[in-house]
Amino acid sequence: MTIPKTYKLFIGGKFPRTESGRILGVRGAKGEFLANASRASRKDFRNAMVAARKSQPGWAATSAYLKGQILYRIAEILDGRSAQFTEELGAQGLKAPDADVARAIDLLVHYAGWSDKFQALFSTVNPVGSSHFNFSVPEPVGVVGVVAPADGSLSGLVSVLAPVLVGGNAAVILASGGFLTAVSFAEVLATSDVPAGVVNLLTGLRAELVPEFSRHMDLNGILLCSDDEAERKGAELEATENLKRVILKPDQSLSPSPYAILRTQEIKTTWHPVGT
């Protein structure tokens, strides 16, 4: 006997159903019914925002070393469950699912390594004309909304999440494709020592949720993987009200780079007086 799995959301370290009670039927490559996923509402997003805001300062204060360890731990747990992910991705119609899972694990290890190194790369000591020791360091922007690529690949999801996470930000992710793997990946996060609320994952429709992401005054940045001009412009317009950072990317997996971390960092410059 098989027990069909209930795919729920991931908010504040818990797996609640959407408060709206709505579902999205997920179908496989041949059109066969696979499962129902939750169709997150705007209210679910706001709940996720509250959880993310609460957990973000603690995550930012976590030592770079530990953040790296935790990202590495995600890779470990994911590796242990790679068979499940391969199967789920294949059922949802993704080509070469085993390579995709391997790539997702590689990405996590890649960013785990950057955890205590990117600061050195992006910090500067600035020459100034007064008797000050002047230096700039990156700091997390805060809570970042991430709209993952729509192709539903696991590597796509990890490629946008990992750089945000390793930089000390909390994330609210909208998976707009590959719902089943996205929720299963949240299970991996929940068992990898990622503090509750640091990553929150919603499954739902872009048209409904992306404008809400952009409008929310408490969101500090939005990373949007989209090829839809209207969606991109809408996000930019709505974001002007609180001048949140808008990062627009093509609707595909992002290649690994420390500069991906820098995108959700704020540069803080300190002027420290020194004697002559």
Next chain:
Amino acid sequence: MSCVLALFREIYCTPAVAHELFAFPARRDSPTVDSVGLEERAARFGARSLKKETKMSALRLAVTLLDVTTLEGGDTVGKVQQMCRKAMQPLPDDPTVGPAAAVCVYPRMVPVAAKAVENSPVQVASVATQFPSGQMRLKERLAEVRYAVGEGADEIDMVISRGLFLQGEYREVYDEIAACKEACGEAHLKVILETGELLTYDSVRYASDLAMAAGADFIKTSTGKVPVAATLPVTLVMLQAIEDFYERTGRMVGMKPAGGISNAKLALQYLVMVREVLGPQWLTKHWFRFGASSLTNDLLMQIRKQETGRYQGGDYFSND
């Protein structure tokens, strides 16, 4: 000679409106509380949904019912002054929101607060009677009440002696409250029951009856200094006590839930409950208050949200 003068003062200088004192109520006269039914009824108030104009007017009302509170060892003159300004005009760019009903501070901060809210409708409330424990001789506690009133407090938030109450020395508790009421003079007296330490709903009910009979103008749930503070069920018990007292004596007593009411949604549930148990005449700052410190900003954020359609962030509202 001085003795005669003191007598003269006592006879002729007492407040014009002598407070009404009702006979000491026996514990057996207070009804027992059906806790299961009570909690279910209270939970149902939480299931109401207020939308659009109703929500907006409830939010605006809630702001005017706030006792904006700071009761910390680290309170400074600057912090209290800033809080007072916020109480007078909670949203700097919208004078139609607020003002809050009162600011609530420790006795030492009363002159600061009184000066800051001068010529505004905002009242100054002061905790007294060795808040929050009340563990001190009555003489000193009364002196503290007089000091706070003398410094300009319009309202006094006293704590009852929970120890005496739990020991069954109800008469002493009653006498203490009556003595505090007398010491208050013109100032309004809010009696904090500290329901989290009274253990049962029955005790809360009797303590409410006791406080009202002894002359309380308001009964208040908690100090906010113990882990269990205001809850909907405990407030419901007190509202029922107020209702019964009003029916019996014709005297209205105010209600102030305090502690733990940190978001607007919860605050609106309290308003719904007061409206249904006591009626709309209780929904004014004269008869209902929220004791809260972080509730203010959540109310303001919700008001802004209703106006703009955008969910707000803490970055855009002042902390104090």
